[in-house]
Amino acid sequence: KWGKKSHKCKVGFTPVPNSVGELDNVMPEISDDYQYDVLIPWGTALEPGTVKEYTGDPSTRPTAQEASLQVGIGHDGMWFFPFRGSNRKGVLAINHEYGSNSHVLGKDAPESLEDVRLSQNVHGVSVVAIKKSRDGKWTNYKSAKSRRITVNTPMAFSGPAAKSKLLQNPAGNIALGTLNNCGSGATPWGTYLTCEENFNGYFGSSEGDAFTGTEEQDRYGFSANGFGYGWEKFDKRFDLSDADYTNEQNRFGWIVEIDPFDASQKPVKRTAMGRFKHEAVAVTIGKKGKAVAYMGDDQRFDYIYKFVSDRNHRSMLREGVSPLDEGKLYVARFNEDGTGDWLELTIDNPMLAARFNSQAEVLIYARIAADILGATPMDRPEWTTIGQEEYVYCTLTNNSRRTEPNAANPETPNSTGHIIRWKDSEHHTGTSFTWEIYMLASATLGTEETFGSPDALWADPYGRLFIGTDGGQEFGLQDQLLVIDTKTGTSRRLLTGVNSDEVTGITVTPDQRTMFVNLQHPGNGDPGATNFPAEPDGYTIPRDCTLVITRKDGGIIGS
Ligand code: FEO
Ligand code: CA
Ligand code: CA
Ligand code: CA
DSSP states (O other): OHHHHGGGOOOOSOOOOHHHHHHOOSSOEEOTTEEEEEEOOTTOBSSTTSSOOOOOOTTOOOOHHHHTTBOOSSEEEEEEEESTTOSSEEEEEEEEOOOOHHHHTSSSSOOSHHHHHHHHHHSEEEEEEEEEOTTSOEEEOOOTTOEEEOTTSBOEEESTTTTOGGGOOTTOOOOBOOOOEEEEEEOTTSOEEEEEOSGGGGOBOTTGGGOOOOHHHHHTTOOSSTTSOOGGGTOGGGBTTOGGGTTGGGGOSOEEEEOTTOTTSOOEEEGGGOOSOEEEEEEEEOGGGEEEEEEEEOSBTOOEEEEEEEEEHHHHHHTTOOTTTSEEEEEEEEOTTSEEEEEEOOTTSHHHHTTOSSHHHHHHTHHHHHHHHTOOOOBOEEEEEEOGGGOEEEEEOOBTTOOSOBTTBOOSSBSSOEEEEEEESTTTTSSEEEEEEEEEGGGGTTSTTOOOOEEEEEEOTTSEEEEEEOSOOGGGOOOEEEEEETTTOOEEEEEEOOTTOEEEEEEEOTTSSOEEEEEESGGGGOTTTOOTTSOSOSOSOOOOEEEEEEETTOOOTTO
């Protein structure tokens, strides 16, 4: 396989030099061999003509109702689903991870339920139909497939914890919404997986300083004020102390499956994959046709997980059972000698049975179960991807608080992050693996390949690894998109973003001649820093958007 395709595995483009990425921070810089266009910034009408567009004028804001019909904010993970293999037409499923109150509302705290609903409606997911016109420009268009999923969209629960009392509230309300949708993944059966990451920050407590968290709440980071969104003041679902909504908090922290081609499908939270701060997910097919999913929990000293379906994914689908509902969940232990073990999170393990009453509880409190099993605390696991020769790569973005090194996380503190890779036994389905540090970002500092805080990650089928960064880059560089040839180790910078943004959500058309990447939180919403995608005017609020990247000669992206 490698031999046939190796001629295409070339990273030969002219890189963006340090000097250029450093100098201009109000507009992106791209390789001289490439070009970009802007697609669906925050506030774009999901379906053109159906609602007023929001274009970043700070003197006006969309209403909550308008926002529910517009593309949201905080563009992060995404996936392009082509119509019958088309390179010109399909749907883009895209996560709207977050938007601060100051950015969205123009003030630090909501003053009404309308404010809260506006904040909630810019979060979630967009499924948006897009096409390429004759002049080569991509645009969204009116389509029955387009839909917005927000914090208030009805959701289904599935898998072993679906009927758990811990997912029911005394108020008896139905499950609603998805939150802090960070990275993503796609399944071989054509669905989109969106990952709920820092959901804890949207909850607060009406008790204020008198609030004390349970052991479980502490482990998941709940607090009286959360991240300061203030939703709990007008929407009791997000009040940790409201007796009607005691378990609302447990309804978040899941992977949610969305059918991108059926806007009437109710998104499904897959409880068998565990509840933690899901960064992203990489799905592949392992031995005997089992579906395998690799997942990171992005917090300092948290873990890497793997889910393996019980049976052949095709037979399960034929039987009407989701391959993501019946299977085993494991957490990784990276041994010092380069071997590793996948530790199963099961109530059949006496160590877990001593703490939990059911498999549902093990899954709802997966972090605590993983603590008990002795998983290896990592330096913030972000995205995973599956490259050639069955290698699984994972970005460990950084860890300012690490003082005790381990072999898999050797730097103290880990200021710039690293990439680890491993190879599982039994074609992804075994319980052991071998691993190595693939790359320390610190080793690139000072070179023209300088990068730090690797986050988004995608391996193409030809041996290229695309890395999006999220963090202050060394030497004043802006966040960037890099391409590595995993065969030769050649690394080149394809793109740098704008002030305070991150580069994330890497996806392509089937021919790999169009790539979509996201510029998230440009300028952190501050019009003084950048006005992108508007030209510099010192006034317009910068807006999260998708960049459409092509080679000037029409070649494969990365070449
Ligand atoms: Fe939402 Fe860990 O990035
Ligand atoms: Ca992000
Ligand atoms: Ca991320
Ligand atoms: Ca990050």
